[in-house]
Amino acid sequence: MVYLSCCYNNSSFGQFTGADNPGFMKPDILISEVGLRDGLQNIAATMPTADKQAWIAAQYAAGCREMEVGSFVPRKLLPQLADTGEIVRYATGLEGLCVAVLAPNPRGLRDAVAHGAHKVTLPFSMSETHSLKNVNRTHARMLAEIRACTEYLQGLPAEARPHFEVSLSTAFGCTLEGPVPESRVLAMAEAVTALGVDEVSLSDTTGYGNPRQLKRLVLGIREACGRDKLQGVHLHNTRGQGLANALMAVELGLTTLDSSLGGIGGCPFAPGASGNIVTEDLVFLLESMGLSTGIDLAALIEVRELVAAALPDVELFGFTPDAGIPMGYRAA
């Protein structure tokens, strides 16, 4: 399927690039930049469409090959992302870039398909309290909507069908419920897999997660759903644990990690804390361990200037940009 072939973690990628781009090396880890969605939706200012396009172009030039660029939700709910359709059309013009979006329901999924997004993620909160508060849906209603999504997708011609992922949000705990039973996360992962989604992912929405919990959940989902059904995690850095959890994820063999440039977004309620994992620090972690990301760290750090200029009131986080790239980086 042509849309999928832009995703590194899809097995059809090799043959796609083998023909079109013989010099291309598949990276070990695909970093999915979520700043344009998770970042921008959590700040008050609305970034102009032209600035979003410049950000996407610059980060693509730095080597980033998956970006979650927006969310198909009603314009009045998230005016910051009202131009998602236009942004998707722009981003799909960049060869080899997997253009991902969020869609909270079947309606958003249809919009995503209409605009040609390559990957669509539907968030499904493992805390029913959170699900009711956030999208006014019980777990049963969410499962029915996910079923409607997969049935709709199965009716499409293969070449028009995006990669459809359900993100198991609040999987590591909920600010309303507290601990979320791991057995519930595994049961829900199994249920949505049975409905025919391409993939499930784990999301530490609240920054409650720890590496050993991540390990139990990953191993449990692999056993319940099959290893190929879980490739990625969306981790937050609310309590500074983001890279420790990311390390566990890659040591377990996961291949897709979400992060945001400057760590923006992810956590609107914790002042002083970066919410998302900082892409710059994540690239440094992976590349210094010898895991390729395809991303040029120095070029990535330069993208910050563009974002800072477009969002003068937003604080950018990240340790590596402050401290600098070490002498001899990647020489080892």
Next chain:
Amino acid sequence: MVYLSCCYNNSSFGQFTGADNPGFMKPDILISEVGLRDGLQNIAATMPTADKQAWIAAQYAAGCREMEVGSFVPRKLLPQLADTGEIVRYATGLEGLCVAVLAPNPRGLRDAVAHGAHKVTLPFSMSETHSLKNVNRTHARMLAEIRACTEYLQGLPAEARPHFEVSLSTAFGCTLEGPVPESRVLAMAEAVTALGVDEVSLSDTTGYGNPRQLKRLVLGIREACGRDKLQGVHLHNTRGQGLANALMAVELGLTTLDSSLGGIGGCPFAPGASGNIVTEDLVFLLESMGLSTGIDLAALIEVRELVAAALPDVELFGFTPDAGIPMGYRAA
């Protein structure tokens, strides 16, 4: 040996506390608070002796059982630590607290012994360029001084002999030399072990380290020197990698981790970046994974107020104090 028995990672600890403190539980991981040494030596202000004592008392009350409280160096070099002798005398009055100090040479070691420190760490830079610049010593000269230290200690009665550790600093890379060959670190670890030191530790002085490098070094040193000769690491958070490296350390079975309250110190040259691992975030990482530290996180976070009041111009770092302790923490 009585001094050693205050260190959790020493096998004689059990019998010591078994008699004196029957309700005491040995934690899985000993966190060694280095804020009073590595923190205070890197800031311009000098904390009054009474404030240092209050800090030590408060963190001891929160459950901390090892603290590096100062350094026996000439007063004019580090006026912030000029009261180290007095601080050691105070801290050794707290039952079950392992009182550690730094000593750069045999003279500092003798001072540490005279004041009754329980543990003495001598830093030995794996980068000879850094060693020459920092303490004007070649590697050969450093080895001769370490030999003088162990010979001096062997001449003391056992009850007066502190635990003597050599910290292999810049083991993960040097800002002057760049990458430091791992073979050199292993050779130096073997050489100092042969001189009769009780323990070697690994120090990521520059914040260059990554988890897989840490793993190679730990496994290599264990093979070269014996598993019991390496228990601890001193990690920095200069590039945000501190907790990822800490995770690898505990997954490898290391049992002593250095960190500093509020992350102060460790990195005077990187503005905006906390240098040391933040003790609060480290406690959260370990305890949430089910590894006991003996430290009450809420009480630890309260210690920040005391330090902030005593050092009004110093920024305290840490994500967990900002974001708060999760609902249901330690309930899992």
